[in-house]
Amino acid sequence: MADAATIHSKAPDDTGFIRVGSGAPVLLIHGVGMNAAIWHPQIAAMQNRFDVIAIDMLGHGASPLPPENAGLSDFADQAIRLLDHLGLDRVAVVGHSMGALVAQELALRAPSRVGSLVCLNAVFRRPPELAQAVRERAAALGGPCDPSAIAATIARWFGSPIPPALADAAATARIALESVDAQGYARTYRLFASADTAHADRLADLTVPALFMTGSEDRNSTPAMSAAMARLAPAGQCLVLNGEKHMMTIASPQKVTQRIMAFLDQTAAAPASVEVDPAFDAPAFDAMEFRRALGSFLTGVTIVTTIDEAGDPRGFTANSFTSVSLDPPLVLVCIAKKALGHQAFSTSRGFAINILAEAQKAASGIFASKAADKFASVAWQPGQSGNPLIEGSVAVFDCGMEQLVDAGDHSILIGRVRDFSHNGTQPLGYCRGAYVTPGLSQEALAAAAPPGTEVGAILEKEGRVLFFETAEGACQLPAGHGLGAANDPRSLKGRLAASAIDAELGFLYAVWDDATDASRTHVYYRGTVAAPVSGDGQIRFVEIERITELKVADPAVRSMLARYARERAEDTFGVYVGSEVEGEVRPLAKPALSAPIHSGPIHSGQR
Incomplete structure (x- = not known):
């Protein structure tokens, strides 16, 4: 032609x-x-x-x-x-x-x-x-x-x-x-x-x-x-x-x-009398990744955003957020009918839910107020649907309006997720009228631990876990004497800093006493690597499903890694508390028919 x-x-x-x-x-x-x-x-x-x-x-x-x-x-x-x-x-x-x-x-x-x-x-x-x-x-x-x-x-x-x-x-x-x-x-x-x-x-x-x-x-x-x-x-x-x-x-x-x-x-x-489904470009979701993104929400704090008919961004703070369905991907949030933004949200074609991080406490307060220009306090960019996505959020869900449900003095906004993203930062929680910051409390626990406490981390990046490789060919998780600071080379933070590893510590994962020295405690966290790592020959990233194959000298750490591989595959994490040979996994979310399991760490993830 x-x-x-x-x-x-x-x-x-x-x-x-x-x-x-x-x-x-x-x-x-x-x-x-x-x-x-x-x-x-x-x-x-x-x-x-x-x-x-x-x-x-x-x-x-x-x-x-x-x-x-x-x-x-x-x-x-x-x-x-x-x-x-x-x-x-x-x-x-x-x-x-x-x-x-x-x-x-x-x-x-x-x-x-x-x-x-x-x-x-x-x-x-x-x-x-x-x-x-x-x-x-x-x-x-x-x-x-x-x-x-x-x-x-x-x-x-x-x-x-x-x-x-x-x-x-x-x-x-x-x-x-x-x-x-x-x-x-x-x-x-x-x-x-x-x-x-x-x-x-x-x-x-x-x-x-x-x-x-x-x-x-x-x-x-x-x-x-x-x-x-x-x-x-x-x-x-x-x-x-x-x-x-x-x-x-x-x-x-x-x-x-x-x-x-x-x-x-x-x-x-589409038939002439039927409105076109706005999901014409909706991506095929990885159900597990979507579930993990939803799991970023603790009992937490969100800012819900939209664009009103004049093209102006609107938003409010809410903790009435929950997942509804994985297939199709649906979430919901509630807004009070007396809220100033109710008209804008109840007539909107879509909205975004931004799950806040610990550092966004101030933004939560501003969006809960009657401030004239709430968006002046945050950096944001439009999502695929045009809804404002707030930078620094733990997770964001860009939604089309699926259904508006009348519920007493509130309206329930049910959204069909068009796009989402999430990261490993700590979420901001809210409980009994006060903010909850789990990450800070965990650092306080590590900082206040007795002398000689080993503090380590399972650091994940794109489905792989970071290890240090020893001269003998064995693998070690990042660990040190206490959480410490970047200028303390014996601490966890110091060792990470020495290798230019930008890590974000997450939830507490395991605490146990040494079997041979009862005064020595081991504390391990889950976390993520936040940036590319330099080409240090000692640093090795291993796929999660292969970490149980590695040569790891410490049997307790081997046991913990086996549990991590199982729980990561199921996306159901717990916290191990006990000794090197006996303890229990305490679920982060209590499953049906659960019971404590008293055994060594190598078996403690079975629940």
Whole structure:
């Protein structure tokens, strides 16, 4: 098949367009300064399954100029004339940036002509400082293309300096900007600068399935904007692509196009009267990893967040969080009906649950208050659904709204998890009106232990456990005399620091007295390695299922490692307390029909 970029045609009104492929028709509408050929990566990927039509907007490519004071209706009418010319009664429409606004206008003006809608990097209710910057850029246009203005645009879109991986995409965008008609560009950009509120009161009438997709790093068409539009549109969905900027259509065409086609396939398969399932891009979950992420919650503290219809972040503190189901992955949280944010959350299309770490006690208090700008106190970024994810959290669950349940003076928000992450930091707990910080209490226990106490750790990273290898070929867990400090080479922290190991100690795992010296105690913690480890020849990472095969001199440590391997596989941990030869495993969560087991550590994990 010929190169899509060379197949240009003209409609009777002189509109330029490209048409390639066969199948369900899809209309592509580019942004300001671009032209139909900018969609070449999408056309190449879609033409075997779709009848792809890419239009040159008024003032761009081969199309005539728009009126001097053009409105979105002029651009939408141009698209309708092209569909009439091509004999297409109904199409899916994909628009980028300014093209997304035109796509929305087309769907609102002629709803019978649009089957589904994809709005890429669309603008909506710009904040004052951003609106002012766009208006100033628009006011400066009108003459021949200014190389410095083009350079500023490329830097805004791709960064300065341009990353080598984006050099080709930046060159493609630069060519388009250098070739666009200056007058057409200026007239269109002036409209673009003021059109971000054009549909604020009309999105509720946008009945077609609509996907609002943007990049997490797009500072002009922000995730909050897409989340707000998705919330207002009756069948709207929001998707945020991590790490992407404004020109993601050419910077990451494969990723973007796959999401577009997945959405079009889903909407095509859905009955007309059924709202499209927003899980069209939901990942396949590792059930055990999902369970471990949920296990990060102690009896703890969360901040629940969403984006309201104005595009502003909202949040509240809650400890009424629980898992509901692994398949499908469902969680719930409760919000009081008298809460200021109840309206925003009860009408939201999704929310995020951020499980707080010990260090986030202050944030918990702020989000439990009536502070005017709660989000000024935390660093956050949008998740895949546009919901705010708070940095430093033990775990985050980005959810779509599955069900809202009325429950007395509260509402239960049941969310279907779209994405999640978790780490090994200590969770912040809350009990009997006070915060609980288990990590600090564990350190206090180790610090206050009698002289000669051995303090060690089972440190895990990506399913492997860290060991030191001795000259004789044996393996040892990191351990030292007391917890200590980084400047004490005999302590656990000192030994870790000497090998540049950045570790995060977690829960207490085992405490036992030495069989030959009753005054000597051994204390071991679970933990994680928080950063890459330097290439120290003595350091070795071993897969969890193989740690029982290692040569370990201390029989009590061998016994503990065997228990760890079993409990890690079952994700049911306990704490061993006793002597080297006899003790009991005390479950962290009491299982059904449990009983103490009095035996050596090598058998003590059986429960």
